[in-house]
Amino acid sequence: MKFEYVLLGLLARRPYSGYDLRKWLETEGQFVWARAHHSQIYRKLAQMETDGWVRHEVDPREGRPDAKLYRLTPSGRDALLQFLHTPYEPLGRFQEIDFLARFSITAPLDKDAAIRLVGIELDHRRAQIAKNRNRDRTLHYDDPLPELDQDLDRQVHRALHELGAAAMDRWVAWLEDTLRNLTEGKPVR
Structure with a gap:
């Protein structure tokens, strides 16, 4: 299974930052996906954004760097739902x-x-x-x-x-x- 579908599945719940995705995968998601390095998550998010599956909004954070919150696009939703029916x-x-x-x-x-x-x-x-x-x-x-x-x-x-x-x-x-x-x-x- 491709990692992008795991990320799309998580983003179906709510918007996540790359950091929050990594935290989820390391804790609650440890039985769902093998450990993913943060660089792998960010590369996939960038590729998914290029493919039109996700978009991001900047979430200003006081005293910390701003975060990019990623959410599904209609195209990402379609890709995820199509994946559910693959053999x-x-x-x-x-x-x-x-x-x-x-x-x-x-x-x-x-x-x-x-x-x-x-x-x-x-x-x-x-x-x-x-x-x-x-x-x-x-x-x-x-x-x-x-x-x-x-x-x-x-x-x-x-x-x-x-x-x-x-x-x-x-x-x-x-x-x-x-x-x-x-x-x-x-x-x-």
């Missing part, structure tokens, strides 16, 4: 930032699109579980290093699989609950 293809790993960012933007703007998005993610993760959960995970050794503790290697491999399987199960349960809540008009948790 989503789940990535290999679950809980990828792409899904989280897309869901956080899509759900409050188009509930039906959010329902489709969660359904696609859920179907993909269920297929991953069906394909991989009970596969043979036997480790094979052929001339291993003498320092390699094969018994400990098997234990670690099994423990990591169990950890990953439990995390995937929690993710699927969250997707199922979220899909049910969205469909039934209940609060998303």
Whole structure:
């Protein structure tokens, strides 16, 4: 997912300065987008302004430098709404930032699109579980290093699989609950 859509999604809520966008991404948005450097934010805002997706107003600040407050333009709104309906293809790993960012933007703007998005993610993760959960995970050794503790290697491999399987199960349960809540008009948790 492109970073500009994360920024457009935030600007759909209210005008932000580049500094405030960075603060939001570092705190509330830390599970929605990987850390973004302030220069990346300002470059994207400048490009989005050139593209006509945002415009800025100068917000005078007493005793501090003036701030540029960015807001969506009609063209930016159209770009954001068009993005909500672009195809989503789940990535290999679950809980990828792409899904989280897309869901956080899509759900409050188009509930039906959010329902489709969660359904696609859920179907993909269920297929991953069906394909991989009970596969043979036997480790094979052929001339291993003498320092390699094969018994400990098997234990670690099994423990990591169990950890990953439990995390995937929690993710699927969250997707199922979220899909049910969205469909039934209940609060998303």
